[in-house]
Every structure is written in C-alpha cells, then in structure tokens.
Amino acid sequence: MENKTKGFVYLTKERLHEIETELNGLKGKGRKEIADKIAEARAHGDLSENAEYDAAKHEQEHLEIKIGKLTEMLSRVKIISASDLPDDKIYILHNVKLKDLKTKEEFVYKLVSPEEADLDQDKISVTSPMGQSLLGKKHGEEVELNVPAGKLKYKIMQIYK
Numbered sequence: 001m002e003n004k005t006k007g008f009v010y011l012t013k014e015r016l017h018e019i020e021t022e023l024n025g026l027k028g029k030g031r032k033e034i035a036d037k038i039a040e041a042r043a044h045g046d047l048s049e050n051a052e053y054d055a056a057k058h059e060q061e062h063l064e065i066k067i068g069k070l071t072e073m074l075s076r077v078k079i080i081s082a083s084d085l086p087d088d089k090i091y092i093l094h095n096v097k098l099k100d101l102k103t104k105e106e107f108v109y110k111l112v113s114p115e116e117a118d119l120d121q122d123k124i125s126v127t128s129p130m131g132q133s134l135l136g137k138k139h140g141e142e143v144e145l146n147v148p149a150g151k152l153k154y155k156i157m158q159i160y161k
Contacts, residue, residue, distance in 0.1 A: 008078040010092065010113040016077060019115075023070045026063060034060045073115070080113075082161040089138045090159055092126050096134055097158035101142070106157060111135070 011019070034056060041053035082093035090096055092111050099106045110123045111134060117125035124131050133143045139159050145152045 006076060009073050009076045009115055010078050010080045011115060012081070012093070012112075013079055015116050016074075016079060019070060019074065023067065023074070026067050026070070030063050030067075034063055085161075087159070087161070089136055090134050090156070092135075093161065095158075095160050096156060097160075098143075098154040099157050101153040101155055109134075 037056040038053065038060065041047075041050055041056050044050055044052065047053050080093060085091040085093060090111065092113065095108055095110045097106060097108045108122060109130070110121075111126050111131050112118075112123045114125040114127050117123055117128070126132065126135055129147075130145060133145050134156070137143060137156055139156055141156050143154045143156065145154070
C-alpha cells in the first residue's frame with residue numbers, strides 16, 4: 001500500500017540493495033542479539049532495579065524504530081537510473097565537474113537523492129543548496145551560491161553520467 005502522506009524515495013538499485021541488506025540484518029541478527037541481552041539481564045533477577053535490563057529494552061526500542069523507518073522508506077521507493085535521464089542538462093544521478101571561479105579549483109560532484117547523499121564520496125543531495133542551484137543547468141553556465149561566508153561562483157565544466 002502506497003503511503004499518501006509522503007512522496008517517493010528515489011534510489012539506485014545499488015542503494016536499494018544496501019538498505020534491504022541492512023534491514024534484513026536488523027530484523028535477524030540485530031533482534032536476536034537484543035533478545036539475548038534481555039534474556040541474560042532477566043536471569044539476574046529483580047527487573048525493577050536491573051540497569052542491564054533497562055539498557056537492553058532501550059536498545060530494543062531504538063532498533064524497532066530504525067526497522068520501522070527503513071520499512072516505511074522502502075514502501076515509497078522508486079528506482080532510478082542515470083540511463084533513463086536525458087543528457088541536455090543536470091539531473092539527479094549526473095556527475096558535474098565544476099570550476100570555482102575564485103580559486104580556479106576543479107572538482108566533481110554526483111547529484112543524488114537525500115537518502116544517498118555522502119560528502120565523503122562527493123555525492124550531494126539534489127535538495128541541498130548546491131544541488132538545487134545545479135539542477136536544470138547546462139554545460140558552460142555559471143552558478144552562484146549564497147553561503148554564510150559570502151557568495152561562491154562556479155562554472156559548469158562538464159556533465160556526465
């Protein structure tokens with residue numbers, strides 16, 4: 001059943017697989033480990049003053065919340081592929097080579113959904129200020145981004161999948 005209160009979550013097949021694997025691990029191994037901790041804490045007797053039992057129950061609550069969030073998110077997934085998108089301008093899943101017009105430094109970002117964003121891998125969300133300023137732009141265009149330290153200006157050097 002589709003969730004009508006929230007929009008789709010756009011993921012690549014690879015990211016969908018990673019999330020499904022994580023969810024299966026939480027449901028299987030994660031639940032078993034917490035059940036074992038609870039059983040061990042119960043074996044220590046009086047539960048009213050048993051800090052280990054309280055900690056294990058708290059951990060179980062957090063695990064179930066995470067499982068619920070992942071399950072709900074997966075119910076709204078739409079798979080996207082860069083090959084399904086045109087090459088005429090910047091869309092989600094495109095790589096963008098930018099040149100900082102002040103420092104002349106060049107760098108590459110990949111525009112992804114918020115669920116896939118990871119700055120360590122140079123993946124920026126299309127909903128971030130940088131992502132929003134790049135979407136729909138074409139090769140050769142200049143982009144201006146307001147940040148707390150002032151304005152940043154970039155030139156789009158290349159767009160590729």
